[in-house]
Amino acid sequence: MTRSGDVSPTTIHQAKLDAMRRVRSHGGVPTFFDALVLAVPEHAEDEASRNLRRRLLTTLRSAGRGDEDPLARLARTPGTDLPGYTRSCSQGTGTPTVWQGRTLFKSVFDLGLYQQLLQRVRPATVIEIGSGSGGSALWFRSMGTAIGSPCRVVSVDLTPPPDADDDGVTFLRGDTAALADTLPPDVRGTWERPWLVVEDAHIHVPAVLGFFDPLLRPGDCLVVEDSLAKQETLRDFLTAGTHAAYMADSALLDLYGVNATSAVNSVWHVTDRVGRPDLGAGADGVAPAYRPAATVLPAAGRRSAVRPTGPAAR
Incomplete structure (x- = not known):
């Protein structure tokens, strides 16, 4: 997270790479969630984009805890x-x-x-x-x-x-x-x-x-x-x-x-x-x-x- 509370572009870029790996493992078919991750803007500054990035990161980190x-x-x-x-x-x-x-x-x-x-x-x-x-x-x-x-x-x-x-x-x-x-x-x-x-x-x-x-x-x-x-x-x-x-x-x-x-x-x-x-x-x-x-x-x-x-x- 950045000082402003946003998710850094590097973090979102990594999330997209992970999503691409999952899509490949599924024979090229993305889930709705992976499609959303791949579509989220990395640099957009509007509040809706920021909220989406934060929410995606929260979900990925929580589910990834095992x-x-x-x-x-x-x-x-x-x-x-x-x-x-x-x-x-x-x-x-x-x-x-x-x-x-x-x-x-x-x-x-x-x-x-x-x-x-x-x-x-x-x-x-x-x-x-x-x-x-x-x-x-x-x-x-x-x-x-x-x-x-x-x-x-x-x-x-x-x-x-x-x-x-x-x-x-x-x-x-x-x-x-x-x-x-x-x-x-x-x-x-x-x-x-x-x-x-x-x-x-x-x-x-x-x-x-x-x-x-x-x-x-x-x-x-x-x-x-x-x-x-x-x-x-x-x-x-x-x-x-x-x-x-x-x-x-x-x-x-x-x-x-x-x-x-x-x-x-x-x-x-x-x-x-x-x-x-x-x-x-x-x-x-x-x-x-x-x-x-x-x-x-x-x-x-x-x-x-x-x-x-x-x-x-x-």
């Missing part, structure tokens, strides 16, 4: 590139998207993001908290099969959809405030790894995060949807101290623009275990929700992707 500390990302990117009206239309206008005869309350941006995430994680088990009419659970199963990695899907809701169970898809009745009652060790013990956990119920979110955190393993993935209004909850969860070490997938979160997804800052990969070896669970396998940071500090010498903070961590 996996990063989720706390750092929460501080760096508190919002979304999606205009409010575009977001409002993204699940459908007259009717929502339908999959196998059931409504699918996922935005078009999230459907694209999940297709890429499934190919990266290749989950053996998808655990969905919040079932709706069942369309998203059936869609996860279909997408896993389509990429050659069939997954088991378990969807939990206080009022699960009737007659929606399918081959590889199970709907369970359960309260998000008491998931241990619905998913005891003898049930979840049969689930193969890796896991993809999707919080899409929007109620008792701290309890949901606290339940799954001690159960997750390296290679698993946690997604919190509709999280623009949950940023403080996510920050509290991370700073209280976690049993798993998480990294935010910035490449996916910014695939269609910075946080152009309902899962704002909240697509997390588990990279390590940083908590107690007993996973923080009692004899019945139930994990408490948040614990004070002092009880979940990583063992001496271990590297954590999420650093406990607060007075107990000093």
Whole structure:
């Protein structure tokens, strides 16, 4: 950036060279975004050109970070590139998207993001908290099969959809405030790894995060949807101290623009275990929700992707 806050012509020139390389790797076909990068004026001094250059640079740098500390990302990117009206239309206008005869309350941006995430994680088990009419659970199963990695899907809701169970898809009745009652060790013990956990119920979110955190393993993935209004909850969860070490997938979160997804800052990969070896669970396998940071500090010498903070961590 220059002293005036503009992006230097050298930086834009380099961004154009990178875009040209991407176009060549795609057989000469540019994406809409690469076409925009190649067309942006390097020296124009009008305010619209300056704003465009700044926005392009922000997007390129954010997406280029790959996996990063989720706390750092929460501080760096508190919002979304999606205009409010575009977001409002993204699940459908007259009717929502339908999959196998059931409504699918996922935005078009999230459907694209999940297709890429499934190919990266290749989950053996998808655990969905919040079932709706069942369309998203059936869609996860279909997408896993389509990429050659069939997954088991378990969807939990206080009022699960009737007659929606399918081959590889199970709907369970359960309260998000008491998931241990619905998913005891003898049930979840049969689930193969890796896991993809999707919080899409929007109620008792701290309890949901606290339940799954001690159960997750390296290679698993946690997604919190509709999280623009949950940023403080996510920050509290991370700073209280976690049993798993998480990294935010910035490449996916910014695939269609910075946080152009309902899962704002909240697509997390588990990279390590940083908590107690007993996973923080009692004899019945139930994990408490948040614990004070002092009880979940990583063992001496271990590297954590999420650093406990607060007075107990000093």
